Amino acid sequence: MSYNISVKEFLEQVKSGNINMDDFFAKTNEEVERVNKKTNSFITTVQAKKPKTKSGKLFGLPVSIKDNICTKNIRTTAGSKILESYTPVFDATVTKKILDEGSTIVGKTAMDEFGFGTFSVNCAYKIPKNPWDLERSCGGSSGGSGAVVAATKIPNISIAESTGGSISCPASFTGTVGLTPTYGRVSRYGLVDYANSLDKIGVMAKRVWDAALGLSVIAGKDERDQTTVDKPNEDYTTFCNKDVRGMTIGVPQEYFGQGVNEKVANIVWDAISVLESLGCKYKEVSLPMTKYALYSYYIIAWSESSTNLAKYCGVRYGLQKNLEGNFNEYFSSVRADGFGEEAKRRILLGTYARMAGYRDQYYLKAMKVRRLVIEDFKKAFKKFDVLAAPTMPMVAPEFAEIKKLTPLQHYMSDILTVPANLAGIPHISVPCGFFLTMPVGLHLMGNHFDEGKIVQLAAAFERETKFTDRWAEV
Amino acid sequence: MAEKIEEQTLKKVSGLARLNLTEEEMKKFTKQLQNVLDAFKSLNEVDTEKVEPAFHPLEIKNVFREDKTEPSITNEEALANTTHKEGKHFKGPRIV
Numbered sequence: 001m002s003y004n005i006s007v008k009e010f011l012e013q014v015k016s017g018n019i020n021m022d023d024f025f026a027k028t029n030e031e032v033e034r035v036n037k038k039t040n041s042f043i044t045t046v047q048a049k050k051p052k053t054k055s056g057k058l059f060g061l062p063v064s065i066k067d068n069i070c071t072k073n074i075r076t077t078a079g080s081k082i083l084e085s086y087t088p089v090f091d092a093t094v095t096k097k098i099l100d101e102g103s104t105i106v107g108k109t110a111m112d113e114f115g116f117g118t119f120s121v122n123c124a125y126k127i128p129k130n131p132w133d134l135e136r137s138c139g140g141s142s143g144g145s146g147a148v149v150a151a152t153k154i155p156n157i158s159i160a161e162s163t164g165g166s167i168s169c170p171a172s173f174t175g176t177v178g179l180t181p182t183y184g185r186v187s188r189y190g191l192v193d194y195a196n197s198l199d200k201i202g203v204m205a206k207r208v209w210d211a212a213l214g215l216s217v218i219a220g221k222d223e224r225d226q227t228t229v230d231k232p233n234e235d236y237t238t239f240c241n242k243d244v245r246g247m248t249i250g251v252p253q254e255y256f257g258q259g260v261n262e263k264v265a266n267i268v269w270d271a272i273s274v275l276e277s278l279g280c281k282y283k284e285v286s287l288p289m290t291k292y293a294l295y296s297y298y299i300i301a302w303s304e305s306s307t308n309l310a311k312y313c314g315v316r317y318g319l320q321k322n323l324e325g326n327f328n329e330y331f332s333s334v335r336a337d338g339f340g341e342e343a344k345r346r347i348l349l350g351t352y353a354r355m356a357g358y359r360d361q362y363y364l365k366a367m368k369v370r371r372l373v374i375e376d377f378k379k380a381f382k383k384f385d386v387l388a389a390p391t392m393p394m395v396a397p398e399f400a401e402i403k404k405l406t407p408l409q410h411y412m413s414d415i416l417t418v419p420a421n422l423a424g425i426p427h428i429s430v431p432c433g434f435f436l437t438m439p440v441g442l443h444l445m446g447n448h449f450d451e452g453k454i455v456q457l458a459a460a461f462e463r464e465t466k467f468t469d470r471w472a473e474v
Numbered sequence: 475m476a477e478k479i480e481e482q483t484l485k486k487v488s489g490l491a492r493l494n495l496t497e498e499e500m501k502k503f504t505k506q507l508q509n510v511l512d513a514f515k516s517l518n519e520v521d522t523e524k525v526e527p528a529f530h531p532l533e534i535k536n537v538f539r540e541d542k543t544e545p546s547i548t549n550e551e552a553l554a555n556t557t558h559k560e561g562k563h564f565k566g567p568r569i570v
Contacts, residue, residue, distance in 0.1 A: 089551040183531045197530050226537040227530070295514045306491065313492070315566050317555035323567045328492060330567035336494035344493060348484065348503055349510065351491040362514075367527030369520055374528060408510050424531025448532060 003027055003154045007061065007210040010155035014060045021060055024154075025049060025104070028062050031154050032106050038134070038474040040126035041147035043067045044075050045107040056102025057217055062156040063098050064148050067108035068115060069159060069201065070190035071095050078192040079111040079141075081124040082312050082319045082338030092190020093225070094159055094201050094218040101217050106156070109144030113340045114305065115163050115194040117141050118413045119402050120170070122342040127399070130174060131472035132438055136396040139170030145204045146170030146178075150472045157214045158204040163194045164297055165417025167202045171429040172441025173396035177458070177468065178204050179211040182448050183424030184229040186215070187222030195304035196227075198297075198421060207468045208430060208459040212236035215451065231449065239452040240459040245279030247457060250384035254290035255416055255443075260393040263435045268390040271432035271442045271461065275388065278460055285384065287376045292369050293419040298411055299353050299366035300422070306350025312338060345407060374423045381447040386457050390416060391429040391441030416443065426451045430458040431467040439467075479508045 003010070003024060013019050025048040036042045041064075048062050065071060068078040070088040072095070077083040091099070099105070110128040112120050120128050120143025130138040131151035138147045142160035147170075149158050160167045162180045171178025180202040188199055203214035216236045221228045251272060256265045272282055314320045314334030321334055339347070353362035380387060393416055405413075420427045425445055432442035442461065446454040462468050484504050488495050495503065549562050558565040 086555055089547055089554055184534070223537075223539065227534055229532070289520075292517060292520050295517045299514065299517075310492075315556065315558055316552075316564055320557055323558060323565065325567065327567040327569055331492040332494045335492055339493070344495070344499070345503060345506065347491045347493055348487050349507060351487050352483075352507070352511075355487065355490065364527055365517055365520075365522060367529055368522035368525040369517060370531075371525050371528035372520065372522070374531065406509065407506050408513055411510070422531070 005155060006207060007155040007157065007205070007213065011059065011061065019060070021050065024060065028106060028154050031152055035148060035151045035474065039129045039131055039138070039147040039151060041110055041128050041144040042107040043077055043079065043110050043125050043144070046074055046105050048104045048106050051102040051104055053100065053102045056100065057213065058098060059102035061103045062106045062154060063103040064107050064109050064145060064156065064158040065095065065105060066142050066145055066158070066160045067111055068161060068192040069095060070192070071105060071108065074105065074108065076108065076192065077125070079113045079123055079125065080338065080343065081340065083192070084124070084319065086317050088190070090190065093187035093222050095190065097218050098159065109142065109148055109158060111144055112141035113343050114192065114309070115141040115161065115166055116305070116342045116346055118165070118169055118410060119397070120144070121399065121402055122340060124340055130396050131474045132175065132396070134474070135398050136438065137173065137399060137402060139173035139392070139396060141166040142170050142204060146174035146176055149176045149204050149206055150174040151474045153471065157210050159201065159214065159218065160204045161191060161199060161201045162421060163198045164301060164421045165414050167204060168391045168417045168427060168429040168441065168443060171204055172391035172439070175431045175439030175467070175470065175472065176204055176206060177208050177211045178202065178429045179215055179455070180421070180427050181215055181219065181451055182229070182426045184227045185219050185426070185451070187220070187225040187228050189222055189224035193308045195301045196308070197304060198301060208428070208455060208462050209237055209240050211428070212240060212455045234452065236451055236455050239456040242456045244275070244457055244460040247280045247386065247453070248384045249275060249280050249282040250285040250380050250387045251282055252287045252290065252387055252389055253284050254287055255389035259412065259415060260390060261395070264390050264394060264440050267433040267435060267440045268442055272388055274464055275457065275461060278464060280457070282388070285380050285387070287380060287419070289369070289373045289376045290419055293373045293422050294412065294415050296366040296369035296373065297418040297422045299362050300370065302346050302350030303354050303363050304350070306347045306354070309339070309343065309347055370422055373419055377423045377425055385446070385453050387445040389443045391443040392416060395435050395438035395440060420445045424448065426454055428454045428458045430461060432461070432465065433467065479504055479511065
């Protein structure tokens with residue numbers, strides 16, 4: 001029996017008892033192996049097995065989890081050599097939630113070390129490949145999640161995480177749906193922190209409905225994460241069938257400017273015309289802080305990550321060596337061995353930006369510019385329900401092209417995803433066309449807590465265009 | 475903003491960060507950091523004189539709970555990921 005059906009249909013079939021679960025899990029394991037062999041999408045694979053619960057919103061559904069989210073008794077490396085031997089003794093809140101709803105974990109997905117990257121090439125393990133073209137990147141940092149969802153022909157979703165665009169970017173590059181919620185909507189308890197004021201756990205999936213379902217399961221206040229917001233849980237799938245007539249869309253001019261591939265921009269403009277044909281009204285808008293958002297974001301991200309990475313010192317968990325020398329010598333030596341090049345670069349940049357004498361110039365300045373970026377968005381959302389733009393300024397680049405980039409050029413690739421992440425507003429990337437053989441993503445951004453609106457618009461677009469029905473063949 | 479970064483500065487930074495760097499890394503990172511920080515100079519163009527820093531994307535408040543102990547991981551679990559242990563304790567490197 002073929003299980004190449006949608007998540008929605010699968011869950012209904014399971015409920016009606018039409019699926020032989022033993023056969024399904026056996027096929028799932030084969031399919032996961034097949035996709036992993038071709039794309040290196042997993043750091044660790046796990047055999048799918050019968051859920052512990054008897055029912056649940058995700059009953060029987062295979063779920064992959066980005067490798068920076070803790071899973072009890074399943075190795076969690078965050079893509080780093082320094083955590084190669086780390087096996088958590090507890091589940092992250094999101095892990096517990098998806099297991100409580102009856103899903104089965106199929107593996108931990110490949111990523112840039114600690115999330116530090118846009119192309120999933122800063123990896124201590126195998127570099128994941130794009131199922132649409134194996135010579136190309138699947139985006140970062142949740143690259144493995146993108147590859148799994150794009151290529152696996154059994155119903156599944158992936159729990160991913162974004163700090164500056166790490167869900168939207170791989171969604172755009174792999175032709176999948178990436179939903180990043182409002183900062184604080186989902187608990188970060190059990191996440192291997194990158195930058196605490198920016199990290200958001202979200203969902204990658206084949207279709208908008210699947211992502212909306214995943215978010216409905218993992219969202220909610222958690223006393224173990226003080227930054228989670230006290231809002232009632234919603235069922236975001238209910239937004240998928242709503243009419244979008246009369247919705248207002250702002251198109252930020254700055255997102256179509258310098259550095260954005262013209263073909264990609266044209267495809268996104270076509271997508272905006274589709275939204276117009278569905279009864280939405282659009283108007284161009286200016287977000288003048290856009291060009292500064294990138295700098296503000298990186299300074300904050302480096303600063304917070306350099307403090308977060310201070311805990312890796314080779315004593316309580318992670319990479320350990322013989323206890324030689326005094327504590328400074330020992331820590332410095334473990335860290336030199338365990339961290340990859342990009343992690344080292346960010347630790348240095350972050351430590352510099354927070355150092356006495358530079359703190360006001362860099363760290364505080366960046367925090368002030370963040371305030372202005374948020375105000376830009378708030379002003380726009382007084383006039384518009386949703387903002388629409390390209391997710392990434394290009395299609396997935398070839399690995400050979402990425403090798404030529406300097407660190408600065410690498411950082412600049414994030415210009416379009418960083419502002420929404422810096423402001424903590426929810427956003428979704430949905431496939432909106434192809435340039436040659438590679439998918440292009442449409443980015444829909446909403447006001448804080450307006451996940452419903454972006455899901456509504458993305459679902460209407462998907463229904464009309466059916467781009468999410470296409471498969472990457474590997 | 476963005477003064478010239480000397481290898482001397484980088485030595486200080488890597489010391490603060492407890493990160494040994496090889497000679498080669500030192501040279502490479504000095505150049506790259508300079509390159510990155512030069513570009514970031516343009517943040518100076520933004521007038522932030524009357525702007526309050528936004529430490530979080532949303533305004534968040536302190537959250538308190540009663541000071542009561544609750545079940546936690548066991549001593550064994552806490553030590554499960556290390557080889558550096560003695561009895562019920564972690565064993566660390568020499569302090570002095």
